[in-house]
Amino acid sequence: MRKPIIAGNWKMNKNYDEAIEFVKAVANKVPSSDKVETAICAPALYLRSLVEHQGENLRIGAQNMHFEANGAFTGEIAPGMLKDLGVTYVILGHSERREMFNETDETVNKKTHAAFANGLIPIVCCGESLEERENGTTNQVVDAQIKRALAGLSLEQVKETVIAYEPIWAIGTGLTATNEQANETIGYIRSVVAREHGQEAADAIRIQYGGSVKPSTVAGLMAQPEIDGALVGGASLDVESFLGLLEF
Numbered sequence: 001m002r003k004p005i006i007a008g009n010w011k012m013n014k015n016y017d018e019a020i021e022f023v024k025a026v027a028n029k030v031p032s033s034d035k036v037e038t039a040i041c042a043p044a045l046y047l048r049s050l051v052e053h054q055g056e057n058l059r060i061g062a063q064n065m066h067f068e069a070n071g072a073f074t075g076e077i078a079p080g081m082l083k084d085l086g087v088t089y090v091i092l093g094h095s096e097r098r099e100m101f102n103e104t105d106e107t108v109n110k111k112t113h114a115a116f117a118n119g120l121i122p123i124v125c126c127g128e129s130l131e132e133r134e135n136g137t138t139n140q141v142v143d144a145q146i147k148r149a150l151a152g153l154s155l156e157q158v159k160e161t162v163i164a165y166e167p168i169w170a171i172g173t174g175l176t177a178t179n180e181q182a183n184e185t186i187g188y189i190r191s192v193v194a195r196e197h198g199q200e201a202a203d204a205i206r207i208q209y210g211g212s213v214k215p216s217t218v219a220g221l222m223a224q225p226e227i228d229g230a231l232v233g234g235a236s237l238d239v240e241s242f243l244g245l246l247e248f
């Protein structure tokens with residue numbers, strides 16, 4: 001039985017006061033973490049303060065990190081720095097980082113290893129472009145991304161990893177994959193994990209859907225057998241909407 005995980009990805013939004021007010025408003029309203037894991041992945045500058053206000057059931061995540069422990073990497077943030085702040089999750093390989101900041105499967109793999117070495121839970125993103133979906137290469141694309149991202153992890157690490165399947169054409173566009181499309185591709189991703197890491201890993205790993213998820217669409221997605229959660233951008237920015245996502 002896989003525990004659902006709903007995570008907000010604020011991306012580069014909210015000022016400091018808005019971020020704190022938001023977390024104060026939701027921290028005591030999120031469901032018990034025995035039933036569902038709930039996280040907000042916020043801009044790095046706010047993480048320390050948000051952790052202080054996270055309460056019992058909400059957890060805080062980062063949106064990226066470097067894979068090295070320290071050194072001459074101007075502007076970067078090390079995994080150990082996030083851990084020091086009490087951060088729980090880190091999003092890795094989001095399509096926006098792949099497209100705009102040269103993230104590759106290789107760096108995602110290094111970061112995934114670095115996350116585990118530092119006690120962070122990686123949320124590893126994958127997903128196809130519109131062109132790839134129309135060409136019929138969706139499965140090939142996510143297969144390669146996931147195979148490379150998780151290469152070399154131990155069984156226990158794969159079981160703890162969270163994957164977010166986010167079709168790029170559905171991110172911030174209002175276009176959502178249908179429940180069936182999302183379930184089918186996530187089922188395929190699970191079969192890739194089984195092939196690469198064994199059935200025990202595939203049965204345990206949690207795979208979220210992301211891409212224009214809203215309070216009104218989350219229940220239909222979560223009712224699908226392969227879908228274990230959601231990674232939500234736009235609809236995680238408003239308090240009522242965020243809490244609505246948790247009522248699936």
Ligand SMILES: O=C[C@H](O)COP(=O)(O)O
Nearest residue numbers: 009171172211212233234
């Ligand atoms: O990480 C979140 C995704 O990019 C989805 O964003 P969205 O819910 O605004 O489409």
